Amino acid sequence: MGTPGQVSTISALLSENAQQRADERAFTILNDGHDESDVMTHASLDLEARAIAARLQQSARPGDRALVLATDNAHFIRAFMACQHAGVIAVPIAPPLPLRNPRKAATMRAIAADSGARIVLTGSTTQLREPVRTFAPDLAELEWIDVDTVPVTAAADFRAPRIDAEDISFLQYTSGSTALPKGVMVSHRALLANEEMFAAIMGLTAEDVIVSWLPLFHDMGLIGKVLQASYLGTHLVLMPPAAFVQRPARWLRAITKYRGTMAGAPNFAYDMCVSRIAEQDRAEFDLSSWKVAFSGAEPIRPATFDAFAKAYAPYGLAPETMQTAYGLAEVTLIASGGVRGEAPITTDVDHDALRKGQVVPGGDYTMISVGKARLSRRIAIVDPVTKLAREQGTVGEIWLAGDDVPPGYWGNPEATLETFQARIADTGEGPFLRTGDLGVLHQDELYITGRLKDVIIVGGQNHYPQDLEETAESAHPWVRPGFGCAFALERDGREQVVLVAEILRPLGSRRTGSEAAKAPLPTLAEIRRKILAAVSDQHGIRLDDVLLVPVASAPKTSSGKIQRSTCRAAYEAGELKSAPEPGGQVLEEIS
Structure with missing residues (x-):
């Protein structure tokens, strides 16, 4: 592969890609879901990111935080990568769409306050600044930089700061159940280790072509698509989430056109492709290039996989393309996943026994595996109260360890200690990350059964x-x-x-x-x-x-x-x- 494993920061990764793959396509942007609105090569992205980084250096020092607030994927990517070059901690943030949505506006303001951001990186064409001034005046007081107005000639003024593997690349705020999410401190070390794990689980190489509509402010879209493409040095085709939601066929059409090999989404997206694309409209698709179609957000339903595979088998989709994955922001992104080229493992169990916390094979309730521990990953199933490890076949809280576990939550040592520094009570083994998810190991395969607080x-x-x-x-x-x-x-x-x-x-x-x-x-x-x-x-x-x-x-x-x-x-x-x-x-x- 060349690049993977040889660099210690995202900035170094960008520079290496610019040297080794200068004129190869890095990102193709389809703002309307069909036509190419922007194309970045590895060299052009690196140059533009350095130019914006030079502008950032006029207003911020390494370690300062900058909100990345953009509805245009090209603006977002350039802004995020500029933070990596400047040593500024990026804070991806969801645009409050629809505008003036009170819940989303409250979350945005909470993230801005918690992170202590001084700068907002956006685009001049997104028309977010004026609406934000009205419902979040505290954000209007920050310095706003339109990344698309920075000339590439500014790159000559860029001075590379010292960035270490343990420095924070960005804050990934959990999209949890309250308006006060916590910011996971994703270090360069953890990020690159998770990219290595993602590539290993998905069986990805520089020859793959990724097609995505996932939002970039979320870890699955940012880490699993944008940064994974940079890690591999491969080509990523991007469209906005709204383009998919309005017409799910655009996703499959882009996979057909660009010969996409990897494209993943939450469970509901596969349901939409079955229910919202009429059978007579599927003849234009050729999905024979698609090798990894992962579902990475709960619940993953076997029936959804079966329906999608059956619906698109006539158009080149192989059954083994479907793949499961499990992850969360606190472990950077991916924790485990299936095996490329192999159908997901399912197990029929007794549902009543499962409700009581035991796996009894042979019932009429189907569980679907989210894979085994790979590379540095360790998985333990633990009693959430006694903190004693549970045997295989017994439901408990999922605890994780590995090289890709971030150092903790931003500015929250108490929650960091509780979540990121857990140890098995009788052996002292650890530290582990407490996921808050319930699951069970059966024949070393991990099955998710629910959320601890939701039972x-x-x-x-x-x-x-x-x-x-x-x-x-x-x-x-x-x-x-x-x-x-x-x-x-x-x-x-x-x-x-x-x-x-x-x-x-x-x-x-x-x-x-x-x-x-x-x-x-x-x-x-x-x-x-x-x-x-x-x-x-x-x-x-x-x-x-x-x-x-x-x-x-x-x-x-x-x-x-x-x-x-x-x-x-x-x-x-x-x-x-x-x-x-x-x-x-x-x-x-x-x-």
Whole structure:
């Protein structure tokens, strides 16, 4: 491969790529999801990043923080790479879209305050500055730099600072369940070690071509796509998330056009490619070049893999292309994954036994593996209370160790000690990262069962919310797949179980081929009854409330994970509004 393993910082990686692969394409940007709006070679990217770094050096010193706030992928990449050259700690931040979204604006302000950022790197064409001034005046007081207005001639003024492997490359703020996320300090050492692990798990080389629509402010899009492409010295084709959401076919069309070999996304994206692309519109795709299609955000559902593989097998997609992955910001990105060229491993187990914390093979509930420990990775399953290791086949909290574990949270030593410095109680083995995820090792394969804080306990038995949510989705065709949220709360002196589910958006005409369009028009009461009956029948739980809400009501992270704590808080505060009755209109799935 050449570059991997030979550099110690992202700045050095950029410089080496510029020397060894000068005129090769690094990034192709498709702002509309189809036409090329920007192309960067390795040499041009390095030069432009140095120019912006020289401008940064006029206002910041190494170790200062700069928010990277851009809706244009080209602006984002140049700004982020400029921080790497200047030794400035980048702070990727999600644009508050739609503008004036109060929850997203609050998160943005919290990140800016927590990081102590002095500068905002953006683009002159994104038109974010003026709206931000109105709903986040504290950000308006920072220095704003439009990266696209910096001339490349400024690169002559760049003076390379000393940057060490243990220095912080960027702060990856968790897209967790509150408006006060924590900033993971991603060092160059941890970042490059995780890129090595990502490449090893996915079986990637410089010959691969990556195609992505994932947001760059999130770790899967930034580390798994942009920085992985730079690590390998390969070509990445990028489109904005909205381009995919509006027309999922654009993703598969780009894979066809550019002969993409690696493209990954959360589970819901594969569902959308099945439900939103009509069979008669798939003939244009040639997916025979696609070798790795990973799903990397929970829950990963075997049924989704099966449906996607079946739908696109006639268009060149091999079944073994589908691959699982597991990761989180606290371990930089990827923790484990399947094996390239091999179908994901599944295990049928007894569901009741699994709820009690044991794997008993041979039942009718299918678990899907997220791989084994690779390279420096260590995986332990631990009792979250006693901190004693549990045997294989027993559910517990997933603890991780490895060269790619970051040093901790920015400015939060207490949380760092609790999360990043855990040790097995009786042996003292460690330190481990406590993930907060529940899982089990079975024949050395890791299976995710849920989130520690999300487990619903009824009658002394554990129930995983994603199971209830999946049952609700299958109960009625008008329940929107992937956007349910089950949780427990204390009310009237007892624990109650609530399920919030989005229903499809009202539309004036029926969508051809949609199950919802073919079904008789229901009432909200009928949908609720179906959900109540299905959950009761399959899980033995009586739901205390089923709230059906409009599209975009259930809060999600940027990687597609339901934010159950945020949803519960919104429910308790009365902020979630009931969806309108269908009233003779059919519904459309919009993501």
